[in-house]
Amino acid sequence: MPERPPVTARLIDRARRIRQRRHRAQRRTADAAVTLAGYLRTETIGGIVMLGAAIAALLVANSPAAELYQHVRDARFGPGALHLSLTTGEWASDGLLTLFFVIAGLELKRELVVGELRNPRTAMLPVFGALGGMVAPALLALLVGRGADGIDQAWAIPVATDIAFALAVLAVTARTLPASVRVFLLTLAVVDDLGAILLIAVLFTAHLAVLPLVGAAASIGGYLLLQRLRFRGWPVYLALGVLAWGLLHAxxxxxxxxxxxxxLATRVRRDPGEPYAPAEHAEHRLQPLSAGLCVPIFAFFAAGVPLTGGALPALLTDQLAWAVVVGLVVGKAVGVFGGSLLAIGVRLARLPDTMHWRDLAAVSVLAGCGFTVSLLIAELAFGVGGEGERLKTAVLVGSVIAALLGTVLLRRRVRARHT
Structure with a gap:
């Protein structure tokens, strides 16, 4: 009979096999994580995840678990001494959603430095479209809501276009349309978000503490200086970002x-010998986290509005709700198309050769998908419950109507181009 290997050899061999199995499992897990992150970097998947979270919120808020949902959303925690005793919903809107705005800032900086906004003539078309898409919804909302209590703040709700939502609809329904259509919508949404951010800063700053504001500016200045010096320690950048966030909140x-x-403070140009610019690297790392976690959690806690009982009849008779819906569905379409037409008419811009007027009209309707930023403005202006719930429902209704109308028009454009 052959000799059995010594006990020590058998133990070593068994340990080796265990390590190999563990390594294969870790590699499969890592591959799955990389694949998932890649999916979340696409607007289609990110938009679908966000919409799934919003639908889940609506289902839970109108189910027997509604009371538990509200209890979790309104639970308060955090260090009060640092002015950070917030509800779960506030942590989602003030904290997690900050990462979404980091991505928006990175996209805007890239467009300004190396993208469409770098060339003034090329940028004028989406910029004028975005400006029209902010002014027209605001004016229409003021007109429809004239005389109603709260219209002095509600007019700002339909001003925003949701990047992820609109691009997801475009990617799903009209993938074969020219790239110029997507570039126009992306640039328009980035400029639109910048305008909405400025509105948030102006309209919803109840009090201003100067020392924390100076500290926040110093933190961002330090971040910018380290970027200029090509410093590579990401923990320091993370600490400066969190510090700026906390001080700005205070x-x-x-x-x-x-x-x-x-x-905006992150460098977007790549140095010689550098594989990626810091902005590109940051967006690559942060986009999956924003699309897969931060925005869906915000959507889950922001979109959970009750639709039972007299909620929908109350919505139909609410003048402010109608102002929001009309602003999103009609105001956005008229404003974006009219602003673009004005830019072309005064010869500040021209329609891309690959883009038809009807493509522009379809995208203008799709720009009425307000969602994320519109929900945020509604919550900031009216809080949770009561009128705030009805206006958030109006945002959902208006965004869905704009998405459906945009889908119909985009599908017609796809069919027309293939006939």
Missing amino acids: SGIHATLAGVAIG
């Missing part, structure tokens, strides 16, 4: 603006 300005400032 100053009375909405803390998500820290995310925009950090994004």
Whole structure:
């Protein structure tokens, strides 16, 4: 009979096999994580995850678990001494959503430095479209809601276009349309978000504490200086970003603006020998986290509005709700198309050769998908419950109507191009 290997050899061999199995399992897990992150970097998947979270919120808020949902959303925790004793919903809107605004800041900086906004003539079309898409919804909302209590703040709700929502609809329904259509919508949404961010800063700063504001500016200045010096220690950047966020929150300005400032302070040009610019690397790392976790959690706690009982009849008779819906569905379409037409008419811009007027009209309707930022403005203006719930429902209704109308028009454009 052959000799059995010594006990020590058998133990070593068994340990080796265990390590190999563990390594294979870790590699499969890592591959799955990389694949998932890659999916979340696409607007289609990110938009679908966000919409799934909103639908889940609506289902839970109108189920027997509604009381538990409200209890979790309104639970308060955090260090009160640092002005950070917030509800779960506030942590989602003030904290997690900051990462979404970091991505918006990075995209805006990239467009300004190396993208569409770098060329003034090319940028004028989406910029004028975005400006029209902010002015027209506001004016229409003021007109429809004239005389109603709260219209002095509600007019700002339909001003925003949701990047993820609109691009997801475009990617799902009209993938074969020219790239110029997507570039126009992306640039328009980025400029639109910048305008909405400025509105948040102006309209929803109840008080201003100067010292924390100076500290926040110093933190962002330090971040910018380290970027200029090509410093590579990401823990320091993370600490400066969190510090800027906390100080800005303490100053009375909405803390998500820290995310925009950090994004704009990040370098977007790649140095010789550098594989990626810091902005590109940051966006690559943060986009899956924003799309897969931060925005869906915000949507889950923001979109959970009750639709039972007399909620929908109350919505139909609410003048402010109608102002929001009309602003999103009609105001956005008229404003974006009219602003673009004006830019072309005064010869500040021209329609891309690959883009038809009807493509522009379809995208203008799709820009009425307000969602994330519109929900945030509604919550900041009216809080949780009562009128705030009805206006958030109006945002959902208006965004869905705009998405459906945009889908119909985009599908017609796809069919027309293939006939």
